[in-house]
Amino acid sequence: MRLQGKVAIVTGAAQGIGRAIALAYAREGASVVVADMNADGARGVADEIAALGGPAGAAPFQIDVRDKDRAEAMVAAAVADFGGLDILVNNAGLLEIRPFFDTDEALWDKMFDVNCKGLLWCSQAAARRMVEQGRGGKIINLASQAGRRGEALVLAYCASKACVINMTQSMALALAPHKINVNAISPGVVDTAAWVKLDQQFADLLGMEPGEPKRTFTASIPLGRIEQPEDLTGMAIFLASAESDYITQQTYNVDGGNWPS
Numbered sequence: 001m002r003l004q005g006k007v008a009i010v011t012g013a014a015q016g017i018g019r020a021i022a023l024a025y026a027r028e029g030a031s032v033v034v035a036d037m038n039a040d041g042a043r044g045v046a047d048e049i050a051a052l053g054g055p056a057g058a059a060p061f062q063i064d065v066r067d068k069d070r071a072e073a074m075v076a077a078a079v080a081d082f083g084g085l086d087i088l089v090n091n092a093g094l095l096e097i098r099p100f101f102d103t104d105e106a107l108w109d110k111m112f113d114v115n116c117k118g119l120l121w122c123s124q125a126a127a128r129r130m131v132e133q134g135r136g137g138k139i140i141n142l143a144s145q146a147g148r149r150g151e152a153l154v155l156a157y158c159a160s161k162a163c164v165i166n167m168t169q170s171m172a173l174a175l176a177p178h179k180i181n182v183n184a185i186s187p188g189v190v191d192t193a194a195w196v197k198l199d200q201q202f203a204d205l206l207g208m209e210p211g212e213p214k215r216t217f218t219a220s221i222p223l224g225r226i227e228q229p230e231d232l233t234g235m236a237i238f239l240a241s242a243e244s245d246y247i248t249q250q251t252y253n254v255d256g257g258n259w260p261s
């Protein structure tokens, strides 16, 4: 078990990628705060972890990551429930496409509030505790292949994920003196509920049949299949473990070879 005795918070963990990472961390021995806006979903995943019967605990926590006070309360809950905090995964994110001319202030603000500002509040709260503890820590951000380059129909989301990659670098430099590693994972096309919605949005905009956008995007993935949330857990465990102690500031593509750098 590579995370035995560690305490992790995973945001957006009620479903999809966050749920897979929360379960994987628990299997590696970490106690997990399953944080999400969706309280019932978070409780369900915490129950799934408890049912694994491992050494570690799990606790659901209801949060909108845009709320700075709730971010502080989330860290306090981790400390109260499990005695400290070692790992934060900033996974909560909003995925939505909108053509350039239709990108309005409401979408822009929502996208940056959740994907970037929320990430900052959660990271500040977690890092403050990690600095206080004096035993280092790990912060892992979910970026995206969309943050590596622009897309005509995806301007705001692409920009917010480019921001996540850049924030990862600044945070890593700010926290390096405290032995807190900050890295990011950049997934490709992951088969989650988010992609059901995206598929519909692409289909409407491109005049395709539902399911066709997902098939088209999947067809160009070099490894030849759509990504599953579990494909991301190996990197998420590695970046949370001692094996990555000398790595910081990096964003790793885990995308089936979809994007080269």
Ligand SMILES: NC(=O)c1ccc[n+]([C@@H]2O[C@H](COP(=O)([O-])OP(=O)(O)OC[C@H]3O[C@@H](n4cnc5c(N)ncnc54)[C@H](O)[C@@H]3O)[C@@H](O)[C@H]2O)c1
Pocket (backbone or CB within 6 Å): 011, 012, 013, 014, 015, 016, 017, 018, 035, 036, 037, 038, 041, 063, 064, 065, 066, 090, 091, 092, 093, 094, 095, 114, 118, 142, 143, 144, 145, 186, 187, 188, 189, 190, 191, 192, 193, 194, 195
């Ligand atoms: N699915 C993909 O293809 C893909 C690709 C690249 C990157 N990502 C990134 O991975 C992360 C997870 O994606 P997913 O596909 O599992 O998404 P998802 O939509 O299936 O799940 C997101 C979870 O985050 C929660 N959430 C949303 N806004 C929140 C908020 N303000 N506060 C707290 N919780 C909130 C939701 O309730 C949900 O449980 C996101 O950051 C996303 O941008 C996903």
